[in-house]
Amino acid sequence: MLSDAQIARFDTQGYLIVNDVVDAGLLDRLREEYESVLRVHYRNWHDQGLVSDPADGLDFWAMLDRAGAAGLEWFQPLDISLPHADITEQTPFHAGPAAFDLLTYKPILDIVQSLLGPELTSNPIQHVRIKPPQQHVATGEVRAHIAPTAWHQDRGVGLAEADQTEIVTVWIAVTDATTRNGCLQVIPNPPDDMYPHCPRAQTTIADDYIDTARAVPAEVPAGGIVLIHPLTPHSAGPNLSDGYRWSFDIRYNVTGQPTGRAQFPDFVARSACNPADELRDWRSWKEMWETARSVAASSPHIDQHRWQHDSPGCA
Ligand SMILES: O=C(O)CCC(=O)C(=O)O
Ligand SMILES: [Fe+2]
Numbered sequence: 001m002l003s004d005a006q007i008a009r010f011d012t013q014g015y016l017i018v019n020d021v022v023d024a025g026l027l028d029r030l031r032e033e034y035e036s037v038l039r040v041h042y043r044n045w046h047d048q049g050l051v052s053d054p055a056d057g058l059d060f061w062a063m064l065d066r067a068g069a070a071g072l073e074w075f076q077p078l079d080i081s082l083p084h085a086d087i088t089e090q091t092p093f094h095a096g097p098a099a100f101d102l103l104t105y106k107p108i109l110d111i112v113q114s115l116l117g118p119e120l121t122s123n124p125i126q127h128v129r130i131k132p133p134q135q136h137v138a139t140g141e142v143r144a145h146i147a148p149t150a151w152h153q154d155r156g157v158g159l160a161e162a163d164q165t166e167i168v169t170v171w172i173a174v175t176d177a178t179t180r181n182g183c184l185q186v187i188p189n190p191p192d193d194m195y196p197h198c199p200r201a202q203t204t205i206a207d208d209y210i211d212t213a214r215a216v217p218a219e220v221p222a223g224g225i226v227l228i229h230p231l232t233p234h235s236a237g238p239n240l241s242d243g244y245r246w247s248f249d250i251r252y253n254v255t256g257q258p259t260g261r262a263q264f265p266d267f268v269a270r271s272a273c274n275p276a277d278e279l280r281d282w283r284s285w286k287e288m289w290e291t292a293r294s295v296a297a298s299s300p301h302i303d304q305h306r307w308q309h310d311s312p313g314c315a
Helices: 004-013 024-047 060-069 097-103 106-116 282-297
Strands: 015-018 119-131 149-152 167-173 184-186 197-199 203-205 216-218 225-228 234-236 245-254 267-271
Touching: 004 015, 004 106, 024 060, 024 097, 097 245, 097 282, 106 119, 106 167, 106 225, 106 245, 106 267, 184 225, 267 282
Parallel strands: 149 203
Antiparallel strands: 015 225, 119 245, 119 267, 149 234, 167 225, 167 245, 184 216, 184 234, 197 203
16 A cells, blocks of 8 residues: 555656565566566577577576577567557467466555555556667667657557546566666656657657656666556666666556557456456466457457647657
8 A cells, every 4th residue: 555645746746666566476486487488489499490509508688688689579479468560360478377466466456556446457558678788679679668668658658548547557677777777767747638649669749748857767676666647758768787677567447447458458456346356367367368369360450549640749
């Protein structure tokens, strides 16, 4: 639970850093789960001759290094979401027990309940971000899960149907997040409305709407979180360290309100009214994403964003 002072600070500043939320046990399980998932993919790449070193003896970071150096698409198999376009029956994603335990982690739900009340849906706008040192990011890589993140408000990355949805972003540091490795930066005291955004390499706030000189870094040690209001402008700079910068960002909205990405599955994470509605089994969560993948693979593309090149300030 958040204290009244923390809630007041979130309400005025539009973000809140909370240290020591995710315990070492869950962080370790996440790291182990990710290492074993990557190992399966890495073995396949090795069998196909795409990487020369065998997986045995390589840890998570070493496998990422080699996959990156070989130009392989290592990110999507690790993401807890499907991509925004070109989904096929084979598009990989990650849904495992430790990731599900993070989405349903009691200390996180308690904190979010302090802001949104006890009827909480896990919103499908969620990602892992594993950002290599910037010098190892492939030229032309613009995805904000690997490369720096452009200025945006999270309301701007959902569809308009969710503009009234009560939602909060929970950004979770798996490695220490520092200015040097490209932690979040936020502009405190958000406006009452959403700025126009532009469909550039990433969806980003239109020119001249924000004063980035007011930005403050949201540094947080591993296991800590940053709560972000949907109208708070935020971004992340390049990872100038020599290690990976790993985070998850997950979201919760009040149950029954539009998620902003209806083609992807949500689930009830907490319910005081109907506890039986809470999803408890990670396999069901995985199946929901597999079903969404099948539907997407055989359906016309659905745009995730509403912005047009001729939106104000996008020239
Ligand atoms: O971690 C990042 O680079 C960006 C995260 C973000 O935009 C979010 O959590 O909403
Ligand atoms: Fe964001």
